[in-house]
Amino acid sequence: MQNPFSMMAESIYRKLKPAVFKKKNPRLAKELSLLYPLDNTEKMYDCFQIRRLKSIIVILTAGATFAAVLHLCSGMDRQLAEGGQLVRRESGEGDYKITLRASTEDWSRKIPFLVEERCLTEKEQEALLNKLDTLLPDLIKKENKDLYHVTGDLNLMSFVEGYPFRLTWSSTNSERVDRNGNVNLTELPEEGERIELTARVYDGKESASYTYEIRLLPEELNEEETFFRELEKALEKADAEQKSRNQIFLPGSLLGNEIIWEENRINSSFFLLILTFFGCLFAGKEMENDLERNCKKRERQLLMDYPGFVSKLRMYLSAGLTMKNAFVRIASDYADNPVQKKKHYLGEEMKMACFQLENGVMEEQVYREWGRRCGEMRYRRLSFLLSVHLKQGNDQLLVLLSEEADSAQEDRRGMARKAGEEAGTKLLLPMMMMLLVVMFLVLLPAYMDFGGI
Numbered sequence: 001m002q003n004p005f006s007m008m009a010e011s012i013y014r015k016l017k018p019a020v021f022k023k024k025n026p027r028l029a030k031e032l033s034l035l036y037p038l039d040n041t042e043k044m045y046d047c048f049q050i051r052r053l054k055s056i057i058v059i060l061t062a063g064a065t066f067a068a069v070l071h072l073c074s075g076m077d078r079q080l081a082e083g084g085q086l087v088r089r090e091s092g093e094g095d096y097k098i099t100l101r102a103s104t105e106d107w108s109r110k111i112p113f114l115v116e117e118r119c120l121t122e123k124e125q126e127a128l129l130n131k132l133d134t135l136l137p138d139l140i141k142k143e144n145k146d147l148y149h150v151t152g153d154l155n156l157m158s159f160v161e162g163y164p165f166r167l168t169w170s171s172t173n174s175e176r177v178d179r180n181g182n183v184n185l186t187e188l189p190e191e192g193e194r195i196e197l198t199a200r201v202y203d204g205k206e207s208a209s210y211t212y213e214i215r216l217l218p219e220e221l222n223e224e225e226t227f228f229r230e231l232e233k234a235l236e237k238a239d240a241e242q243k244s245r246n247q248i249f250l251p252g253s254l255l256g257n258e259i260i261w262e263e264n265r266i267n268s269s270f271f272l273l274i275l276t277f278f279g280c281l282f283a284g285k286e287m288e289n290d291l292e293r294n295c296k297k298r299e300r301q302l303l304m305d306y307p308g309f310v311s312k313l314r315m316y317l318s319a320g321l322t323m324k325n326a327f328v329r330i331a332s333d334y335a336d337n338p339v340q341k342k343k344h345y346l347g348e349e350m351k352m353a354c355f356q357l358e359n360g361v362m363e364e365q366v367y368r369e370w371g372r373r374c375g376e377m378r379y380r381r382l383s384f385l386l387s388v389h390l391k392q393g394n395d396q397l398l399v400l401l402s403e404e405a406d407s408a409q410e411d412r413r414g415m416a417r418k419a420g421e422e423a424g425t426k427l428l429l430p431m432m433m434m435l436l437v438v439m440f441l442v443l444l445p446a447y448m449d450f451g452g453i
Contacts, residue, residue, distance in 0.1 A: 005061075009054035013046070031291045034298060035345075037352045037373060052287050056280040063276025067269040086115050086248040099264040100250075102231060104257040109228050110264050113235055115248065140181070140197075140212075147214045154181035154214075156197075172196045176216060182236070188218040227255055298345045302376050303415065305346045307408035310382065314401040323386060324363060328354050349373055364390055378408065 024045060032044045089096065095116045102111055141147055142155040156169040156179065171177040173195050176184050197212045234251045242248050250261050309330065316326035331354045334347030353370040357363065364387040371383025382404065389397040 003054075005054050005058055006050070009050050009057055012057075013050050013053055017046075028288065028291065031295050034373070034375065035291070035294055037348050048287070048291075052284050055283040055287065059276055059279045059283055063272060063279065067272040067276070070272060071267060071269040086113075086250065088115055088242075088246055088248060101262040101264045102228070103260040103262065104227075106257070107224050107227065109224075111228070111232060111235070116239065116243075142181070147212060150183060150214050150216050151185070151218075153183050154197075156181035156199075168199070170198050177214070180236075182233070183216065185216060185218055188216055190218060192217045227257065230254060231259070299376065301345055302374055302379065304412060305344075306376070306378050307405060307412050309346060310401055310405040310408055314398060314405060317398055317401070323367075323390060324357055327357065346374070363387075378404075 028048065029041060029045055032048060033041045036044050086098070095114055097112060097114050100111045100113055102109055140154050140156055141150075143152055144150045144154070154177065158168070169179045169181070171179075173193075176188075176193065176195055177197065193216045195214050195216060197214055199212075231251070231254055234254055238248055238251060251259060253259055312330050312333070313326055316329055317323070321329065327350065331347065331350035334344055334350060349370060352373070353366050356366045356369070367383045367386040367390075371380040374380070374383075385397065385400055385404075389400075
């Protein structure tokens with residue numbers, strides 16, 4: 001059964017060919033004719049365009065599908081219910097962060113908010129007290145520059161990761177900085193105010209205490225900033241008052257402004273569609289680059305096969321075969337070689353030449369076209385020699401072929417040396433890295449022995 005994408009690509013190509021694909025790409029047509037000399041170039045060109053169109057359709061389908069799924073998923077699992085209620089997770093399921101958008105008639109702003117898990121009742125707390133792990137530490141300065149330039153709330157954590165301690169915070173002025181890190185800058189003097197924060201560490205009993213001196217600086221707030229600062233405090237107050245509830249009821253109005261709550265979710269579906277578009281362009285271009293790489297591979301293979309081909313041709317001519325029979329015999333050798341598993345471009349060109357000879361095409365024309373199809377200068381020169389000496393006998397041609405074989409063999413050794421030098425250059429970086437590793441392994445014990453003296 002034919003692939004549905006292949007059927008779709010072929011149908012689209014047939015319909016668009018008169019308008020869109022009417023003008024051929026000459027470079028692609030030439031490369032396809034070089035790589036597939038025995039096949040119909042027109043048909044191979046159509047097959048190539050259909051394959052490329054199929055790749056683009058597959059990428060478009062996959063990208064559009066994933067974008068649609070991502071868009072649908074972005075609308076599911078919402079934490080904000082109707083009526084301004086945030087769903088609080090059960091105890092043990094962990095906290096989660098949510099980005100809310102608060103909108104009034106005049107203002108709108110995104111507010112990041114941490115919804116903590118539901119607090120345990122006294123009975124639950126007694127049952128699970130020994131099972132609780134400590135939480136992650138964090139910097140207390142939060143978004144402030146440092147503790148001597150405090151213009152916003154502090155992040156006073158209650159637990160430290162990796163230590164079985166509980167932290168409680170207190171300040172010399174709880175009206176300015178409370179134990180939760182909320183900072184009140186109302187009516188703060190221009191020179192600021194210095195306050196000491198004390199952290200007490202408990203492990204069943206008080207183990208230690210630390211004191212930090214902070215400096216509060218006044219912050220100029222406009223009407224909008226004042227509103228959203230008060231709104232953040234209202235959120236924290238609602239969270240604190242509804243710790244044991246399954247939902248948090250968000251304030252519906254503040255300072256005479258009605259608030260419309262929306263959940264701000266990141267939708268990456270558009271970005272995925274853009275990636276899909278560029279993926280289609282890349283796939284089409286990569287297929288053209290693949291053709292170009294195959295053509296370069298063909299050139300290298302023809303150059304490597306040239307000395308052996310000239311030697312075989314000279315050997316068969318020396319044995320008394322005619323030029324035509326020598327070509328047929330060499331083509332048969334390439335076709336019957338069981339070791340040669342990969343595609344052999346010189347063998348394909350030889351088959352093409354034999355087909356022309358069998359169909360009555362003049363030998364001189366066959367040899368010239370064979371050299372032209374091979375493309376390399378050596379093959380062009382050889383085809384010229386064969387066509388010129390076709391009617392002059394094999395004696396002088398054998399001398400020329402002998403010289404040509406020696407010259408080609410020398411060129412092949414030069415190409416082999418060049419390939420070896422290129423491989424050595426590519427291995428230079430791994431060898432340097434291995435040398436550094438060996439030096440490190442040799443010097444490390446000596447350094448450790450020296451450090452122990």
